[in-house]
Amino acid sequence: MTRRSRTAALLTALSVFAAVMVVSGPALAIRPDEMLANPKLEARARQIDKELRCLVCQNESIDDSDADLAHDLRLLVRRRLLAGDTDAQVKQYVVARYGDYVLLKPPFDPETWLLWLGPLALFGAAAAAATVYFRRNHAASQVAPLSAEEHARLAELLGISQPGKGDRE
Amino acid sequence: MIAEIGLFALILALFVAGVQACVPLLGAAQGDAAWMKVDRPAAVTQFGLVAIAFGALIWLHITSDFSVLNVVQNGHTDKPLLYKITGVWGSHEGSMLLWTFILVLYGLAVSIFGRDLPPALRARALAVQGMIGVGFLLYILLTSNPFLRVDPPPLNGNGLNPLLQDPGLALHPPFLYLGYVGFSMAFSFAIAALIEGRVDAAWARWVRPWTLLAWCALTLGVGLGAWWSYYTLGWGGYWAWDPVENASLMPWLAGTALLHSSIVAEKRDTMKSWTIFLAIITFSLSLLGTFLVRSGILTSVHSFATDPARGMFILTLLAAVTGGSLALYAIRAPALKGTGLFTAVSREGSLLFNNVVLSTAAGTVLLGTLYPIFMDALGLGKVSVGPPYFNLVLTPLMAPLVMLMAVGPLLSWKRGDLKSALARLKFAGIATFITIVLTWLVAGVSTRSLLASLGLGLGAWLLAGTLAEWGGRVKLFRAPFAESLRRAFHLPRSAYGLTLGHVGMALVLIGIAGSQAWQSEYLKVMHPGDVASLAGYQIKFEGLDAVRGPNYVATRADFVATENGHFVATMQPERRIYTAPPRPLSTVAIHTNFISDLYTVLGDPDNKGGFIVHIFHNPLVPWLFVGVLLMALGGVVALTDRHHRVGAPVRRTVPRIPRPALRLVAAGVVVTEEPKPSHGWSTMVPLIAFAVLAGFFIWRLHLASKGDTPNLIPSVMINRPAPQFDLPALTAGQPDFKTADLKGQVTLVNFFASWCQPCRAEHPLLSEVRAAGIRLIGIDYKDKPADARGWLADLGDPYRAVVTDEQGRTGINFGVYGVPESYLIDKNGVIRFKQTGPLTEKIIREQIVPLVEKLNR
Structure with a gap:
């Protein structure tokens, strides 16, 4: 079966069934022959892999995907590292070709302000709502102190001769 | 015949649900006891009918009746019996039927356990359950009928994906749905309370155990999903922040908040409108999860067959449920006032903080999950929001909550003493410090392992703090051992629920931190x-x-x-x-x-x-997995507490006013006035936010139904010079092609491969491109040259030149991610247009040809 038709067949099967992850069982994404000899460099490469999206398989990083393109991109990442690129430069190299879409952690720019600041805003809103709620609840349950007449009447009812002072808690 | 019986039972169930939705509600409004009494028999009947339908579908699967489409698509005679049964909810249709079955199961539970509930409250709540039932039964009957026949029946079925033939996954959906749908109880009772305009202790006592039950089931469901992913998928991980996973996490976060706020509502008669709001939000998020997985709006590796029509239906349902209830909330909530007073430093205060953080977390997951769709639909480009985002954003959010989790249970209700609480956490503090330092030193001093150590420290803090709380309750080491033991036996089960739940959370945290680092x-x-x-x-x-x-x-x-x-x-x-x-x-x-x-x-x-x-x-x-189990176990233990037992709370007839005060009331000194409804604008906010969100989804689905699929990635290469390349000819002796050759003439560069099916479909159209006078260059992408030569010999060679990119490096430089892709490049070598996927006649005629004319001018 050709690569394409295999992918197509699997995708069809996938769409029929529930809750299926990666294409055919365990994702043995990275292969030993892709790995760099230098373990430090390889570790950096793995970290970069985890932050780059595989474009043909939605919602997977190239580290998780055994798609062909992911394989090519892993090799590309390693070539760039061997060429002396920094991690940021490697990512930039891929972004220049595929756009910000390949970054699983989107950059902070006007289009993603809401995404990055949203949680803070949500927290602020929830905290404000809680504070308002707390205050209102507090205020609503504060009872005005009794007036002098009420004290007198209270004393009379409770059969106390001395009008008590202070207010209800 | 069995299939027809099932279908018929579903249709009957729809009518019964209709009766259940209307009659008791009208009865409650009119004060008509006879009408209200329709609620329980209706719920029981509806359960019976849906059970017949569900049983019929299971029977069809067990007997491998291949005259039924659903069985053909998912069944196979060779499948072990267990997976024939669990295969019922492996499909979209079957899982919706399971969903509805669990819904009516809860309805049945209300009619069995809720005999002594105030009749009007029960009538209204069951009516709301009836409405949800109408929605889902209509959905099944109109868009997802599992009983469709096929003629002629095939000899065998397609079978179930082997990945799903697994005990963990067989149990995952039922638990997940027990959780999702279980929150409908809190929801229905919240709506009933809003209609009634009253939330009292009877209400909260009823809602709390059901929320607890749903929460336990959902905890197990989410945990089973993670476990399945861990032990079957072979990637060494357990959580990928996939949209479908997020869809189950959101109701869990909101449900955890609801669980805690319902404690306050019951025990302290406060935070009532807050609890109602969380009940609405939790169930809405459950529905949203159902919607997202099935609508085709999200692209996920897990999703069901996607279909905009189904998506539209669930969206309508979601709009009715959430929109309607938020509107009701906006009108009625301001009148719901609690009486319990508390200061900021108190058990209530810490639970309020818990609610703030958990709601924010649920909102954040929602934001991250939906943001890419927003961006795309608004034409702002494509973004990916993946694990790095969620980890980065949620960690600082959850950390303070975990710190507080150890402190909160040590604070007393109403007014807590922070100093003495912290004094009791002295040992927990020391344990935390030692954990952080030791693990950091052992694991090697680096930033990454420092983060892990901090995570482990948090876990240690929570673990030690929770145990300290328990130790304090049983007077461990402060009383004779026998006394402590006696106390430990007599501690209420709900106290053990807290201990187990929080210890479980600590273990989960430790598991996450340890495995990550x-x-x-x-x-x-x-x-x-x-x-x-x-x-x-x-x-x-x-x-x-x-x-x-x-x-x-x-x-x-x-x-x-x-x-x-x-x-x-x-x-x-x-x-x-x-x-x-x-x-x-x-x-x-x-x-x-x-x-x-x-x-x-x-x-x-x-x-x-x-x-x-x-x-x-x-x-x-x-x-981590033991922690999840402990959390669920904690819930179950708390559920068996005599105090929480799902039972019959009876509404107090005498208002709870202290005796002397009662005399004051009688004497007319103190007027117990209804709190004035405050200005209701703040309760409108969620409704407005939801309206915006729903409007957006409708628009997106509308686009989807017009065929604008969410899968195409726009190229960043447009209006940029073509990348540098110099590729050899496919056939020896033919000319090579390089970037410099692009100059001077408008060119269409077509990436193709002999292994690519869509390329075959596209191929005849290429001669049309050539006929339009456009220079056509083919780049054979990641292909064996011999295969490509054979392919061109078979189908004809429309290209001016064909070169080969065997390694795919030039493809990557162009931003190719799936062949065929075509780039239109102007006389100066600048890319002006890109087609991802096969060219069509329409694209050639309406986009490429006019653009070439413009570029040639």
Whole structure:
């Protein structure tokens, strides 16, 4: 079966069934022959892999995907590292070709302000709502102190001769 | 016949649900006891009918009745009985029926356990359940009928994906739905309370155990999903922040908030409108999850068959449920006032903080999940929001909550004493400090491991703090041991619920931190006899066996792990080939010592006698799963508390006013006035936010139904010079082609490959491009030149020049991610247009030809 038709067949099967992850069982994404000899460099490469999206398989990083393109991109990442690129430069190299879409952690720019600041805003809103709620609840349950007449009447009812002072808690 | 009975029962159930939705509600409004009394028999009947339908579908699957489409699509005669049954909810249609079945099961529970509930409250709540039932039954009958017949029936079915033939996944959906749908109880009772305009202790006492039950089920459901992903998928992880996983996490976060606020509502008669709001939000998020998975709006590796029509239906349902209830909330909530007073530093205060953080977390997950769709639909480009985002954003959010989790239970209600609480956490503080320092030193001093150590420290803090709270309750070490033991026996079960739940959370946290930071792996081609060493273990590849299962054949590898020469474990991962449907599947072999896992996966053979072997050492992952179990267990234990027992709360007839005060009331000194409804604008906010969100979804679905699929990625290469390349001709002797050759003439560069089916479909159209006078250059992408030559010889060669990009490097430089792709490049070598996927006549005529004319001018 050709690569394409295999992918197509699997995708069809996938769409029929529930809750299926990666294409055919365990994702043995990275292969030993892709790995760099230098373990430090390889570790950096793995970290970069985890932050780059595989474009043909939605919602997977190239580290998780055994798609062909992911394989090519892993090799590309390693070539760039061997060429002396920094991690940021490697990512930039891929972004220049595929756009910000390949970054699983989107950059902070006007289009993603809401995404990055949203949680803070949500927290602020929830905290404000809680504070308002707390205050209102507090205020609503504060009872005005009794007036002098009420004290007198209270004393009379409770059969106390001395009008008590202070207010209800 | 069975299928028809099932269908007929569903139709009848729809009518009964309709009656249940209207009659008791009208009865409650009119004060008509006879009408209200319709609620229980209706709920029981509806349950019976849906049970018949569900039973019918299970029967059809067990008997492999291939005259029914749903069975054909998912069944197979060779499947083991268990998976024939669980295959019922493996499909979209069957899972919706399971959903509805669980809904009516809860309805039945109300009618059994709620006999002594105030009749009007029960009537209204069951009516709301009836409405939800109408919605889902209509959905099944109109868009997802599981009883459709096929004619002629095939000899056998398509079978269930082997990945799903797994006990963990067989149980995952029922638990998940028990959780999702269980929150409908809190929801229905919240709506009933809003209609009634009254939330009292009877209400809260009723709602609390059901929320607890739903929460336990959802905790287990989410945990089972993570566990399944861990032990079947072979990637060494358990959570990928996939939209579908997020869809189950959101209701869990909101449900956890609801669980805690309902405690306050019951015990302290306050935070009532807050609790109602959370009940609405939690169930809405459950519905949203159902919607997202089935609508086709999200692209996820897990989703069901996607269909905009189904999406539109669930969206309408969601709009009715959430929109309607939020509108009701906006009108009625301001009148719901609690009486319980509390200061900021108190049990209530800490639970309020819990609610703030958990709501924010649920909102954040929602934001991250939906943001890419927003961006795309608004034409702002494409973004990906993946694990790095969620980890980065949620960690600082959850950390303070975990810190407070140890303190909160030590604060007393109304007004707590922070100082004495912290004094009791002295040892927890010391334990935390030691954990952080020790783990950091042991694991090696680096930023990454510092983060892990901080995470472990948080876990230690919560663990020690929770145990300290328990120790305080039983006076551990402060009273004679026998006394402590006696106290431990007499502690209410709900107290153990708290302890177990929080200890479970601590273990989950420790598991996450440990596995994130200290996972190590081994990945090499191994031959029988080779030894891998990882994390202090020697793992020897002993050899291979051929084994046969009920519906698969497999190659099984034997690995023996030793530590310093001592035997540790034998691990036998397999590579299975299932016969129906024919599909490969690798199984993972895991050895656990309850502190860490050795995790072995047998990969592809290298065809030289070796196999790719992937071994992970996953420290503390077992703690994570044990933690999830403990959390759920805590919920169950709390549920068995006499106080919480799902039972019959009776509404107090005498208002709870202290006696002397009562006399004051009688004397007319104190007027117990209804609190004035405050200005209601703030309760409108959620409604408005939801309206915006719903409007957006409708628009998106509208686009989807017009065929604007969410999968195409716009190119960043437009209006940029074509990348540098210099590729050899496909056929020796023909001219090469390089970037400089693009100058001077408008060119269409077409990436193709002989293995690509859509390229074959596109091929005839290419001559049309050529006929339009456009220079057409073919780049054979990641292909064997001989194959491509044969392909062109068969189909004809429309290209001016064909060059080969065997490694795909030029493709990557162009931003190619799937062939065929075509780039229109102007006379100066600048890319002006890109088509991802096959060209069509329409695109050529309406976009390419006019653009070429413009560029030639």
